[in-house]
Amino acid sequence: MRxxxxxxxxxxxxxxxxxxxxxxxxxxxxxxxxxxxxxxxGKGTIYDYFESKEEVIKKAILFNFNNEIDYFYxxxxxxxxxxxxxxxxxxxxxxxxxxxxxTVNILMTLGKLPEFHISExxxxxxxxxxxxxxxxxxxDLLVSGxxxxxxxxxxxxxxxxxxxxxxxxxFTNYMSMQMIYKETSxxxxxxxxxxxxxxxxx
Amino acid sequence: MRxxxxxxxxxxxxxxxxxxxxxxxxxxxxxxxxxxxxxxxGKGTIYDYFESKEEVIKKAILFNFNNEIDYFYxxxxxxxxxxxxxxxxxxxxxxxxxxxxxTVNILMTLGKLPEFHISExxxxxxxxxxxxxxxxxxxDLLVSGxxxxxxxxxxxxxxxxxxxxxxxxxFTNYMSMQMIYKETSxxxxxxxxxxxxxxxxx
Amino acid sequence: MRxxxxxxxxxxxxxxxxxxxxxxxxxxxxxxxxxxxxxxxGKGTIYDYFESKEEVIKKAILFNFNNEIDYFYxxxxxxxxxxxxxxxxxxxxxxxxxxxxxTVNILMTLGKLPEFHISExxxxxxxxxxxxxxxxxxxDLLVSGxxxxxxxxxxxxxxxxxxxxxxxxxFTNYMSMQMIYKETSxxxxxxxxxxxxxxxxx
Amino acid sequence: MRxxxxxxxxxxxxxxxxxxxxxxxxxxxxxxxxxxxxxxxGKGTIYDYFESKEEVIKKAILFNFNNEIDYFYxxxxxxxxxxxxxxxxxxxxxxxxxxxxxTVNILMTLGKLPEFHISExxxxxxxxxxxxxxxxxxxDLLVSGxxxxxxxxxxxxxxxxxxxxxxxxxFTNYMSMQMIYKETSxxxxxxxxxxxxxxxxx
DNA sequence: AATGAATGAGCATTCATTCAT
DNA sequence: GATGAATGAATGCTCATTCAT
Numbered sequence: 146m147r148x149x150x151x152x153x154x155x156x157x158x159x160x161x162x163x164x165x166x167x168x169x170x171x172x173x174x175x176x177x178x179x180x181x182x183x184x185x186x187g188k189g190t191i192y193d194y195f196e197s198k199e200e201v202i203k204k205a206i207l208f209n210f211n212n213e214i215d216y217f218y219x220x221x222x223x224x225x226x227x228x229x230x231x232x233x234x235x236x237x238x239x240x241x242x243x244x245x246x247x248t249v250n251i252l253m254t255l256g257k258l259p260e261f262h263i264s265e266x267x268x269x270x271x272x273x274x275x276x277x278x279x280x281x282x283x284x285d286l287l288v289s290g291x292x293x294x295x296x297x298x299x300x301x302x303x304x305x306x307x308x309x310x311x312x313x314x315x316f317t318n319y320m321s322m323q324m325i326y327k328e329t330s331x332x333x334x335x336x337x338x339x340x341x342x343x344x345x346x347x
Numbered sequence: 348m349r350x351x352x353x354x355x356x357x358x359x360x361x362x363x364x365x366x367x368x369x370x371x372x373x374x375x376x377x378x379x380x381x382x383x384x385x386x387x388x389g390k391g392t393i394y395d396y397f398e399s400k401e402e403v404i405k406k407a408i409l410f411n412f413n414n415e416i417d418y419f420y421x422x423x424x425x426x427x428x429x430x431x432x433x434x435x436x437x438x439x440x441x442x443x444x445x446x447x448x449x450t451v452n453i454l455m456t457l458g459k460l461p462e463f464h465i466s467e468x469x470x471x472x473x474x475x476x477x478x479x480x481x482x483x484x485x486x487d488l489l490v491s492g493x494x495x496x497x498x499x500x501x502x503x504x505x506x507x508x509x510x511x512x513x514x515x516x517x518f519t520n521y522m523s524m525q526m527i528y529k530e531t532s533x534x535x536x537x538x539x540x541x542x543x544x545x546x547x548x549x
Numbered sequence: 550m551r552x553x554x555x556x557x558x559x560x561x562x563x564x565x566x567x568x569x570x571x572x573x574x575x576x577x578x579x580x581x582x583x584x585x586x587x588x589x590x591g592k593g594t595i596y597d598y599f600e601s602k603e604e605v606i607k608k609a610i611l612f613n614f615n616n617e618i619d620y621f622y623x624x625x626x627x628x629x630x631x632x633x634x635x636x637x638x639x640x641x642x643x644x645x646x647x648x649x650x651x652t653v654n655i656l657m658t659l660g661k662l663p664e665f666h667i668s669e670x671x672x673x674x675x676x677x678x679x680x681x682x683x684x685x686x687x688x689d690l691l692v693s694g695x696x697x698x699x700x701x702x703x704x705x706x707x708x709x710x711x712x713x714x715x716x717x718x719x720f721t722n723y724m725s726m727q728m729i730y731k732e733t734s735x736x737x738x739x740x741x742x743x744x745x746x747x748x749x750x751x
Numbered sequence: 752m753r754x755x756x757x758x759x760x761x762x763x764x765x766x767x768x769x770x771x772x773x774x775x776x777x778x779x780x781x782x783x784x785x786x787x788x789x790x791x792x793g794k795g796t797i798y799d800y801f802e803s804k805e806e807v808i809k810k811a812i813l814f815n816f817n818n819e820i821d822y823f824y825x826x827x828x829x830x831x832x833x834x835x836x837x838x839x840x841x842x843x844x845x846x847x848x849x850x851x852x853x854t855v856n857i858l859m860t861l862g863k864l865p866e867f868h869i870s871e872x873x874x875x876x877x878x879x880x881x882x883x884x885x886x887x888x889x890x891d892l893l894v895s896g897x898x899x900x901x902x903x904x905x906x907x908x909x910x911x912x913x914x915x916x917x918x919x920x921x922f923t924n925y926m927s928m929q930m931i932y933k934e935t936s937x938x939x940x941x942x943x944x945x946x947x948x949x950x951x952x953x
Numbered sequence: 954a955a956t957g958a959a960t961g962a963g964c965a966t967t968c969a970t971t972c973a974t
Numbered sequence: 975g976a977t978g979a980a981t982g983a984a985t986g987c988t989c990a991t992t993c994a995t
Contacts, residue, residue: 173375177990187956189992198990276527303531304539310520311513311543318512325478329505337506341513344547356979379965389981394966577779581969591977593971602969680931707935708943714924715917715947722916729882733909741910745917748951760958783986793960798987 151208155194158184162205172202207275213241214278221282227290231342234286235316235335242320283309296346308345312338353410357396360386364407374404409477415443416480423484429491429498433544436488437518437537485511498548510547514540555612559598562588566609576606611679617645618682625686631694635746638690639720639739646724687713700750712749716742755877757814761800764790768811778808813877819847820884827888833895833902837948840892841922841941848926889915902952914951918944 151159161184165175177198181188195201217237224230287305290296296305319326319334326334353361363386367377379400383390397403419439426432489507492498498507521528521536528536555563565588569579581602585592599605624641628634691709694700700709720742723730730738757765767790771781783804787794801807823843830836893911896902902911922944925932932940 171375173373176988181957188958188990189956190954192991193955301531301535301539303528303535304542307517307521307536307539308543311517314516314520315509315513318516319509326505329503333503333505334509337503337509340506341510341543341547344549345543347546378963383982390965391967391981392979395979400965575779577777580967585978592969592979593977594975596970597976677931705935705939705943707932707939708946711921711925711940711943712947715921718920718924719913719917722920723913730909733907737907737909738913741907741913744910745914745947745951748953749947751950782984787961794986795960795988796958799958804986 152194154186154190155204156208158186158191158194158201159205159208160184161186162202163209166206172206175202177201210275214275214282218278218282221285225289227286227293227295228339230286230289231339232335234313235338238313238317238320239331242317280306290342290346295343300346305346308342312341312345315341354396356388356392357406358410360388360393360396360403361407361410362386363388364404365411368408374408377404379403412477416477416484420480420484423487427491429488429495430541432488432491433541434537436515437540440515440519440522441533482508492544492548497545502548507548510544514543514547517543556598558590558594559608560612561590562595562598562605563609563612564588565590566606567613570610570613576610579606581605614679615682618679618686622682622686625689629693631690631697631699632743634690634693635743636739638717639742642717642721642724643735646721684710694746694750699747704750709750712746716745716749719745758800760792760796761810762814763792764797764800764807765811765814766790767792768808769815772812778812781808783807813881816881820881820888824884824888827891831895833892833899834945836892836895837945838941840919841944844919844923844926845937848923886912896948896952901949906952911952914948918947918951921947 158180161180161182162175165179165183166172170179175198177188177191180198180201181191184191191198191201195204217234220237221230221233224233283306286309287296300308316334316338319329319331319338329337360382363382363384364377367381367385368374372381377400379390379393382400382403383393386393393400393403397406419436422439423432423435426435485508488511489498502510518536518540521531521533521540531539562584565584565586566579569583569587570576574583579602581592581595584602584605585595588595595602595605599608621638621641625634625637628637687710690713691700704712720738723733723738723742724735733741764786767786767788768781771785771789772778776785781804783794783797786804786807787797790797797804797807801810823840826843827836827839830839889912892915893902906914922940925935925937925940925944935943
């Protein structure tokens, strides 16, 4: 099932990268020295485990993406009702957006990250897996809504999907641009995003 | 009224940058030599007009942003009804998304671009102007919808705004991720996005 | 007699260079733009009158040297007695040393300046002329001293010459290193330098 | 006691610089590539040990200065009498002046070298140390002369100092300008310089 | 296995020089 | 004549990568 297994050292290095990015570093401007220092290993060690700087950063980002989706998935699974799950997502977004680099940012820019030159087959495959996992979260949500009668499943799969994504986009956009939405509280933004789902799916 | 006037040469250089980015180049990896070659000027000339590589790229991006919003604005203004305007936006998105780098991408990631280290007052101010212009487009749209009775203005300003942005996000997301939405046609994606607006604002 | 005639424009440009150097600029780090700005001419104009930046700076320095020696010579000629002439030199040194770049500095480092790559015949010839003019000043001084019986001309020409140069060196060294001779006044330094001459030539 | 310790690599690089300068290179025109080649290291290595090209050159010059003064000091200390010491200095000057860049040149232009932008506290302090060491040499000389009765210590400290410096200047000037003193032999120049001291201090 | 000193290719930037106006 | 916009060769400096230890 697990397509990629990483060694302890791999993960140590990934965390070096992730911490830099979470600390505000621009992935394109990170140096190998910084990664080595952040990971607490020698520069040479990085090249014992990876082919190039690009590979390290790319894999670290995907690794982190994976982990955050796992975490996201589990958190949502703890909640039972549609609305509870939905607001749990909002809370995760709030929590997550403290980091400059978060799954949420990725969910939002869905498909933007691969700009980090995802070209090789391996990467592309990895990326598809992420999409599927996000899809699973959305599907889980839709199922809940359907069961509870909140959603009347008369719409197309695509439409339902997009409603969820759009709604989440609205909240993420609020969070990341809070400075231009000074008159709206977090609670109001959550409610607005939720209202979009409810109205759009009825 | 115009806060910044650029010389012919400035614009020539901007276009060099813009063409590189539209051709798929990553703004962070562009070299001065590439800009010079793309603009058809000597490397030194760039430094006669700008302080640093960063300045050139940053200003070129903002310049292009400005121009595309102008173009967008004018195209939408030619249409009369709410639905016509809305579908004109969809068309502009389609047209625009051929470019890797488009206003639409920016609309979508609203607030993401400043990652190119927009920190100085000047830049920050420029950025605010862009936000206001996008807001003007959305307001114009809302006014049309209201006049035609498509929108019952009982919702908050924030909510209405977010509905529009979310709906547009859904279509932009479709366009930029077409590879994962193979079973949905462009027409269907437009209709779905439009349906989100209609349902959410009623 | 005059081996080199300079045009008004030549001199204008020379003064641009001289002013920069007197203002503390390092001859090796001066740019053509700076010279042009300082001289109040266009950069291209400089190349209408000279072959290269090096030529401009080299000739400007020699030109200034020439002028300052003229000035020096005339000032000393106004005084009659040996001691008066000698103290007039001291005064000129004081006056001159305000400038970072002065004949005095050159007198002191006699033979050091040509480091500015004096290699061509022309330059070398020019340089010899300067040496001869300095020699003339020293000879004039010696003649006065002899006439007044202050100097008993029993020493070799070389020795007499060196005594004068050494004595002047001592005062110039005092002036340019005043910060390390805080306990000695200008007057005392002059008197010390004069005493060296008197004692050495008797 | 030692205020600055340099690593082997530091010194390797310093020697690269020193050899270039001794070979006639102008400190202001030396390139990093030249230093690297001369030191037999990669260009990057230089930046592992120093902040900038300027720093390397400045420190190399001071380092060399230090070493040469050490050498000078030791050579003179081997001689016993005043006259022997004095002529030993002459010999060192002769030996030294083969180099374009020598302690002697510095002794002569005492205070001129800092033109290489010695501004920071560290540099200024370093420079003061050099002055003190030169002073120590002169003092040692004066003590010998006094003990032997060659000098009657009735003159001021400043005067005695300047006599020595002036006398040494005369010989250094002779050496560096030998081309204009063709009729005077090295021996005669030494004797003349010595005579200046003897006469001035009696 | 792990390191970090060493390297040099690569890039931003400067500036002497040219030349169209 | 005079100019200064334009150029690109030259150079300081960085940093991914290697390799001796």
